[in-house]
Amino acid sequence: MTEFNLSRRLTAEMLGAWLLLATVIGSGIMAEKLAGGNGALELLCNTIPTGAILVVLILVFGPVSGAHFNPAVSLAFALRGEVSWRVASFYIVCQLVGAVIGAWTAHLMFSVPVLEFAAKVRTGPGQWFAEAIATFGLILTVFGTLSRTPAAVPYAVGLYITAAYWFTSSTSFANPAVTVARALSDSYAGIAPANVLPFIAAQLVGMLVAVFLARWLWRPVRQT
Numbered sequence: 001m002t003e004f005n006l007s008r009r010l011t012a013e014m015l016g017a018w019l020l021l022a023t024v025i026g027s028g029i030m031a032e033k034l035a036g037g038n039g040a041l042e043l044l045c046n047t048i049p050t051g052a053i054l055v056v057l058i059l060v061f062g063p064v065s066g067a068h069f070n071p072a073v074s075l076a077f078a079l080r081g082e083v084s085w086r087v088a089s090f091y092i093v094c095q096l097v098g099a100v101i102g103a104w105t106a107h108l109m110f111s112v113p114v115l116e117f118a119a120k121v122r123t124g125p126g127q128w129f130a131e132a133i134a135t136f137g138l139i140l141t142v143f144g145t146l147s148r149t150p151a152a153v154p155y156a157v158g159l160y161i162t163a164a165y166w167f168t169s170s171t172s173f174a175n176p177a178v179t180v181a182r183a184l185s186d187s188y189a190g191i192a193p194a195n196v197l198p199f200i201a202a203q204l205v206g207m208l209v210a211v212f213l214a215r216w217l218w219r220p221v222r223q224t
Contacts, residue, residue: 021102
């Protein structure tokens with residue numbers, strides 16, 4: 001595989017996070033406009049574009065940066081020693097910047113005020129637990145697929161997030177950068193700023209458990 005220098009890898013991470021959040025928030029705004037207050041239809045309209053864009057973005061940017069687009073994923077790779085902590089920290093900064101710009105981009109496309117804060121309350125033990133489960137499952141999906149069928153990662157991640165939107169009470173943010181950016185949009189996809197830190201804490205707990213379990217599950221077996 002062609003080696004890409006750090007500046008190209010960071011640009012890929014920022015672009016991926018930007019397009020991901022433009023999709024998440026843009027589709028949420030569109031859902032509110034078209035669904036007529038039908039909550040199930042709004043969720044469906046938000047789910048399908050998010051799962052679809054993840055497949056596309058991972059296929060496009062995966063060969064450049066690994067297509068993390070998610071601080072929890074970058075931290076997981078750093079904990080496994082597969083990415084240096086220096087690179088992971090740069091990735092995280094670019095993911096956060098790209099995600100925020102993505103939220104603002106969605107607002108501009110739909111003529112919504114660029115600078116705003118979400119009012120939607122997402123809190124409580126059930127939703128925190130859901131975020132831990134959502135992130136746990138995402139990290140397991142990444143490492144489990146990479147261990148045997150790496151070419152399937154884009155499809156596995158897209159399908160997992162599509163499913164997790166519906167089986168988790170939090171609608172599966174599973175990404176600290178996404179959580180921060182969604183706090184800056186008072187739309188269907190929003191989350192009140194006061195609810196952000198517990199979500200991120202739960203995501204990191206889920207990531208840590210998944211990293212250690214994945215290391216045990218897919219550890220190479222020595223053959224004698």
